[in-house]
Amino acid sequence: MNPINEYALQETRRYFLGRAATGVGTAALASLLNPRLLGADSAAADPQASLGQLPKLHHAPKAKRVIWLFMADGPSQLDLWDYKPGLSEYFDKDLPDSVRMGQRITTMTSGQTRLPVAPSKFAFQQHGQNGTWVSELLPHLGGVVDDLCLIKTMNTEAINHDPAITYIQTGSQIPGRPSLGSWLSYGIGSPNADLPAYVVLHSRIAAGSQTQALFARLWGAGFLPSKHQGVALRSVGDPVLYLSNPDGVDQATRRQMLDGLAKLNQRRLEEQGDPEIAARIAQYEMAFRMQMSVPELTDIAGEDEKTLEMYGPEVKDKGTFAYNCLLARRLAERGVRFTQVFLRGWDHHGSLPQNIPQLCKAMDQPAAALIKDLKARGMLDDTLVVWGGEFGRTVYSQGTLNKDTYGRDHHPRCFTMWLAGGGIKPGVVHGQTDDFSYNVTEKPVHIHDLNATILHCLGIHHERLTFPFQGRDFRLTDVHGNVVRDIVA
């Protein structure tokens, strides 16, 4: 912005605030501001302070914010994390009935005459101090494995995308419940008044993707007040819907229009006495601030070259997963409570070996860079990073199986996710699956348990963040969920 305009802007704002302070009266002005927010600075003094509807956090939080790298469509745990060297002997042999145990499978493969085992084509190497096995597809994440807590025993009941992704995001397979992020916005709010508490970033579809749809409900507020729903920062057009002034209207002109608007609304407030008018005046001021703070957020020109390099070659390309990972860090720096980066494309029903390497390439380096970057800035301690999708994939091949190719169907009974940072033990592999990565043999972690654990890291008891609706106190984990104590630092 032109510095002269900038100055004019400051002046008009001062004018406005000055007028407002005398016009509305100090008490009324104070009522425009969230008193809990004013206390944000003193949050350090009270670690259990809440900025949302919870009067107070239930215990001292380890994490102040969450970044979830959401691997939509269900990445194959067998080709990325869950090393099963014994499977090579089973190539093209039928999955033993003793393993499947008659459990239901999707109608995409239930009609196959055989369920032949497809061992991963990819080599695994040991990484880190504990020698954790990681696929050759993930060299960068292998490099930060000591910071990760791998959960191999994630499980869910849903076997199809739409219900499964709705389930992990909202705690119910049926549309209508609030998403995790909206629960956080509602429950504990966010320390940054100029940005949403819950931000969603959609990554452009990368090479090697086999992609399903997403749904607005996945970051929706369900029955919570709709202001708690996630705000998708967009990579095309305005990052926030309707953020930019129309062509031909610069920020100084907008300020002048807003000054006129504020004066007239102020008169209406005096006339009518409805505090909602005061709130509206404040919202317009905040909108004006967002018009400056959001472009500042999405402008990565100030990032140093070393940082950019770390996220890989696509980082400067708006909308890529790499760019979004960097943006997630910038959002975390600004105090945004929950950022969810969606990367779609893991639905590899066929030709998995031909496709998954490309998608891993788009994901691996930026995800590892985010960990390193947060760590370098001292932010990993209080930022919880989550990686994973709605379910895993089957050990048996869907469609063609030969030495070169195979496909994998949806698998809900075990899949791998990882957590890192705020409140989670690093360098841990939690839980065991059987030799076919088909069933959990030790320490299952249900998606409700995961959500309970995420809330726990943020200082929230998952059974006590509730909302009365339709005659019942609803919560994210429905009537389930146990904090996974083993992995909590």
Add this chain to the structure above:
Amino acid sequence: MEIRHCLTLCALSLVAIPSNSAWAEESPDFGRDIRPILSSACFKCHGFDDKTRMADLRLDTLEGATAKLESGTTAVVPGKTAESELIRRITSTDAGEKMPPADSGKSLTPREIELLTKWVEQGAEFQPHWSFVAPVRPELPELKQHAAAVRNPIDRFVLARLEREGLAPSPQADKVTLIRRVTLDLTGLPPTPQEVDDFLTDNSPEAYEKVVDRLLRSPRYGEHMARYWLDAARYGDTHGLHLDNERSMWPYRDWVVRAFNDNKPYDQFTIEQLAGDLLPSPTLDQLVASGFNRCNVTTSEGGSIDEEVRVRYAVDRTETMSTVFLGLTLGCAVCHTHKFDPVTQKEFYSLYAFFNSAADAAMDGNALTPPPIKKLATPEQEAQLKAFDEQIAAVNKTMADTLAAIEYVDPMGTPASETLEPKEYVWIDDAAPSGAQLQGNSEWKFVTKADGQVYSGEKATTRKASDLSQHFFTGASPGLKVGEGDKLFAYVFLDPSDPPKEIMLQWNDGTWEHRAYWGEDVIPWGGTGTPSRLAMGPLPAAGEWVRLEVEAAKVGLNPGAVINGWAFTQHGGTTFWDKAGVVTRTPQDGQGFDSLAAWEAYEKAQTNSQIPGPVKEAIKAEADKRTDDQKKQIRDHFLQHVCITTKPKFDPLRQQIDELTKKKAEFDATIPISLVMANMPQERETFVLVRGAYDKPGEKVIAAVPSILPPLPEGAPVNRLGLAQWLVDPQHPLMARVTVNRYWQQYFGNGIVKTAEDFGAQGSWPTHPELLDWLARDFIESGWDVKRLQKLIVMSGTYQQASKVTPELVERDPENQLLARGPRFRLDAEVLRDSALFVSGLLIEERGGKGVKPYQPQGIWESVAFQGSNTQNYKPDGGDANYRRTLYTFWKRTAPPPGLMTFDAPSREACVVRRSRTNTPLQALALMNDVQYVEAARKLAERVMIATSDTTVAPAGSSSSAPADRLSLAFRLATGRQPTGDELAILNETHATHLAKYQADKPAAEKLLAIGESKRSESLDVAELAATTLVCNLILNLDEVVTKE
């Protein structure tokens, strides 16, 4: 992608004033005060559900609460707090004894403990939950102070309450505010200045009522009322799950609009939607109405298990019915017996049984019209279809007349020879047939008698080869038709001095797999001993012309085959080829039958004849056994389609029929289709699903209503129709209350029962229970007259109060539940957009039809959609679609219209009867910057500039200059009132600042004015228009404009 996040600093929503404290009274009322405490804190373990009941204690009935417990104590001893274990436990300081236990997350406030104590003290009276007892028409309360404020019976109840609270009602709102409020409330649009003026100058006592009656007659009324209903009905234009493809449901939406405008009685409205398909001989409209049950989200995701999905649909339909009509949320009972309301899991599945025989498939097939569906022709369309039929019939008549006029005599005589001899048809002689593309190892070489051997005509072809070699063609058109028993032939002459090892003929009917060879088997194509390489024996004699003949069927060329290519192949040697073709009864191109008898014989020999079935049957019949009709069929078919002498008479007629038929089909495709409800012919059995799991059926149940509510009416069928009749029974305790409450909520922001979706034990206690019952009874007794109910509400003094509020009253009653003032709240998403279009003059009031796609920011659908969904890419319709009422905006349920989501519209994936109402900066951004609103501001600016340019007469009482006139008019169009001098000064000042800017920067002005598809008025000064546009943008953002005052 929606952006409804609030970055709010606003503390106002946090100022929670315990709503009960405002009207707490001396003696606790069981329903109002005690049951909610027990329900919230105790019923989970001591309630209705015997599976989770602890210590064998139930506190939801008198018997349970006063029963002697195993411990020897008694929870409640009426009148004796000291002996009541309940009181001892809730007041205990021993953590092991204290109730509710700490790990329940529940605790009682001192006030709640006090209430419980008082209740036991006063006799612990149990009453059934109020909403399960049918309402009786209460006496109108007598008023002590405010009787003068009474306009109709509603006010008596409201004022009585205010008197009890020691509050006074507000005075009547000024007339401008009033007409704007009621116009917005009844039509969703603001009044025009003319309408305001008319009202202001009408000093008759009926002035207001006249306005109300006018608005109730407006077709806009139905559009506005429908909008609320469509939230409840979860109406959308896509399936809502997975691919989220488009579905054709909009005729249902239009039906709802019509139903409101026609003032369809609410009982009928209910019956037709829940069970229109089960009514005796349902009308088209009733079938469309039954689409209410088809509005649920559906999927076709690969891998889904049908039964699981189908169960979800039935659960959704059951829950929607119960939320909308019963005000009960039975979702909990899907998995277990309801903890708080007396509905068992079994009873849930008994209700579910009413919806469990739906005929729609689990997988919607991602289709636009997944059955059951109904095609909906308007009378005009029916007439058009009929007109097509008539035209077709007329041509058919001409055809029949022409037929009748022909006196046909068979040139071959009758009866026809049964042994009609096949004839030779020469296809290749001297040249290849038309269209043939000549190919070969080397070019085709023709010889004449002068330089080689010729059998027939002028020329033959020849080929000299050292090994495998051939010449051939493909692409002949028309092709050679093969019939029953046909023989293919060709003439060959082998050079005796250079005979080949092998010769081969090949035919192409799409493939070349039809071969016959003579001589050695050295050409490797095809399979030995199959029609693709048929051995014909030794080479024919050399040095002479030999006719080769091959039965077509033996080389796989069956009747009906059409040959387009022919190859002459040899291995070594020198050959001459001549005249080739087929021996056939089949008329080839350019040939035809003129003899009926010949044709009959031919047809008889065909095994896959293309002629119509009945004609075929007739021909097959013995000639002397044919009926007259069969004879006629044969003759008619022959004369029309076959006979070379008569066919030309019919060809143009048939062409006419083909064209008409095509046109009719095209027209037919434009007739809308709507998804409707239907049951399977055979009802499905219904079982309790253990923990709600589709694959764990438990006890078998039959369709029934919950026992806490009245039984099905005598004689009512046990199906959806009976269920609907049960709902509208005048003695039903919930139906009318729930309905009037939702309407009340539309006007006042909150229902009398705030939880409009939940009238159960956990729902809010009604603020004015007697008023609710009075309205319910009145509604029923009026014959469920919806318009009358709306009129009753807006005619009340309560509704007509000024909405101005004092700080004291805000503190006392922030949500205006006591109604000491008129309603004041932000307009809904649709009303905001429609109003902006209306005041700017952009609104196009075309009613009904398919959903339209107005402006939408880029990437809303694309960023989430399934690749391959037919709603993956948003393509704005452009033109009028930008300016239609929001009701008609296309609604994709997984990515709903972002401008509406910003203002709290629901996604329409599930039934919603109460929208939230937020106040966020994203709303400010939308109203300031969305192209829809920027364009509206410009058109409003143009409108006021043009309106004030040709008049020098300033509005009465104003002496302002021209810009002031414009700004006043714009203000007035948007708010209904004149700006005050002070307000106008601010508008003028802002305008002057903007004008200075745009005079100095015309390109900026032009850019601003280029926003939106509509063209700007070129006659207006650019800087002036831009400045006025921005002031209009300001006006459209005024709190007063976005608020119903």
